[in-house]
Amino acid sequence: MFESLTQRLSGTVERLRGRGRLTESNISEAVREVRIALLEADVALPVVQALIQRIKVRALGQEVMRSLSPGQVLVKIVRDELALVMGSQAAELNLNVPAPAVILMAGLQGAGKTTTVAKLAKHLKDKRKKKVMVVSADVYRPAAIEQLQTLAGQVGAVFFPSQASQKPEAIVRAAIDEARKTFADVLIVDTAGRTSIDDAMMAEIKALHAAVNPVETLFVVDSMTGQDAAVTAKHFGEALPLTGVVLTKTDGDARGGAALSVRYITGKPIKFVGVGEKPDGLDVFHPDRAAGRILDMGDVLSLVEQVEAQVDQDKAKKLAEKVAKGKKFDLNDMRDQLEQMQNMGGLSGLMDKLPGVGQLPEHVKQQVTGKEVPRMIAVINSMTKKERRNPDLLNGSRRARVARGSGQTPADVNKVLKQYQQMEKMMGKLGRGGMKGMMRGLSG
Numbered sequence: 001m002f003e004s005l006t007q008r009l010s011g012t013v014e015r016l017r018g019r020g021r022l023t024e025s026n027i028s029e030a031v032r033e034v035r036i037a038l039l040e041a042d043v044a045l046p047v048v049q050a051l052i053q054r055i056k057v058r059a060l061g062q063e064v065m066r067s068l069s070p071g072q073v074l075v076k077i078v079r080d081e082l083a084l085v086m087g088s089q090a091a092e093l094n095l096n097v098p099a100p101a102v103i104l105m106a107g108l109q110g111a112g113k114t115t116t117v118a119k120l121a122k123h124l125k126d127k128r129k130k131k132v133m134v135v136s137a138d139v140y141r142p143a144a145i146e147q148l149q150t151l152a153g154q155v156g157a158v159f160f161p162s163q164a165s166q167k168p169e170a171i172v173r174a175a176i177d178e179a180r181k182t183f184a185d186v187l188i189v190d191t192a193g194r195t196s197i198d199d200a201m202m203a204e205i206k207a208l209h210a211a212v213n214p215v216e217t218l219f220v221v222d223s224m225t226g227q228d229a230a231v232t233a234k235h236f237g238e239a240l241p242l243t244g245v246v247l248t249k250t251d252g253d254a255r256g257g258a259a260l261s262v263r264y265i266t267g268k269p270i271k272f273v274g275v276g277e278k279p280d281g282l283d284v285f286h287p288d289r290a291a292g293r294i295l296d297m298g299d300v301l302s303l304v305e306q307v308e309a310q311v312d313q314d315k316a317k318k319l320a321e322k323v324a325k326g327k328k329f330d331l332n333d334m335r336d337q338l339e340q341m342q343n344m345g346g347l348s349g350l351m352d353k354l355p356g357v358g359q360l361p362e363h364v365k366q367q368v369t370g371k372e373v374p375r376m377i378a379v380i381n382s383m384t385k386k387e388r389r390n391p392d393l394l395n396g397s398r399r400a401r402v403a404r405g406s407g408q409t410p411a412d413v414n415k416v417l418k419q420y421q422q423m424e425k426m427m428g429k430l431g432r433g434g435m436k437g438m439m440r441g442l443s444g
């Protein structure tokens with residue numbers, strides 16, 4: 001749901017990439033770009049201001065200035081702050097009350113309330129192994145009651161029937177009794193959609209809330225309405241003690257302004273996001289992961305930490321010195337690097353942490369990860385010392401010999417040599433930047 005934000009912010013990150021120390025002016029410039037990106041994503045102004053203020057203070061502080069890869073640190077700061085403004089950790093549903101735990105759903109008409117009741121029932125049933133009953137207190141639209149009945153059937157929730165002639169409170173009281181008798185763990189109550197903030201309707205849901213004392217009162221709101229979603233939720237929150245928000249239709253929202261605004265504006269966490277029309281289109285909302293996705297950086301930071309911790313520092317230093325002196329990166333060096341990769345458990349563990357690469361189909365990943373590394377090492381081991389130092393010697397007949405010796409095909413040998421050429425080219429480019437430059441290359 002954050003595609004547009006991601007796009008803009010990656011432009012900002014790109015411009016900082018590979019820079020040495022940052023100056024106050026290019027930090028300010030980057031912060032300005034972040035601000036524009038947030039405004040364009042329809043994040044509410046007070047949220048943008050608070051975010052920018054915090055990002056600026058941290059970015060201009062020691063943290064970034066003293067760092068060797070300031071662009072990266074800035075990314076981390078922005079990511080941390082985005083996560084924080086959305087609540088950091090996922091907010092669980094509270095079901096720790098004597099059964100049945102009542103969940104009251106509120107929201108504007110068309111927000112996706114009834115659909116969400118069914119999705120939530122499925123979630124609680126499948127993920128938390130609860131017996132779930134649903135009931136509709138929407139006495140204004142008989143069709144809404146039928147819609148819920150159909151959906152309940154689809155997700156395997158118990159449906160408690162109600163009639164348009166009944167009072168909402170009476171319906172819910174009867175449902176609670178039935179839930180108790182039949183040992184349902186959770187009762188989810190759908191309510192009438194309010195088309196706007198209508199006093200009579202508000203009074204009704206307030207009375208309903210007081211009568212049934214739900215442990216969770218969730219406000220369902222359409223993500224496509226951007227920062228208005230947060231404002232509507234705030235109004236509801238002033239009348240009803242909400243415990244959380246469900247943001248629907250995030251699959252159609254490229255901006256994410258609602259997701260970023262709700263928590264700050266309402267003080268209530270987003271507990272779930274709707275990600276599709278089907279009953280399984282509901283995800284627990286994880287602010288930290290969402291923030292990570294906004295910057296589309298996967299887990300680059302921990303990747304860098306991991307690489308730094310596991311690289312054989314002596315060898316890395318020697319290689320850096322060698323490259324810095326303009327000496328040729330040869331197949332011995334490549335073998336060293338491959339061995340280090342192997343020590344890290346192949347690339348696959350690392351690749352999953354990368355945003356783009358992590359998404360690749362498994363068979364593509366296999367080509368470049370784990371299983372390839374030992375084969376590549378075998379190929380290099382079958383070369384003579386001289387060939388490793390001077391790969392240009394490897395003509396057709398030598399390649400064929402290496403293939404036989406390593407039990408691989410000539411195509412495998414060619415692949416290794418091709419990868420070698422790419423690495424060699426990259427090393428040449430790094431020149432005096434040495435290993436540190438390469439780390440920076442890795443870490444963006």
Ligand code: GDP
Pocket residue numbers: 107108109110111112113114115116193248249250251252273274275276277281
């Ligand atoms: P209610 O009036 O608030 O009860 O809204 P409904 O549950 O009837 O939903 C209104 C429309 O929004 C329906 O067409 C749903 O299929 C659709 N909808 C609800 N949630 C989502 C979602 O997360 N993604 C998408 N794409 N559509 C949704």
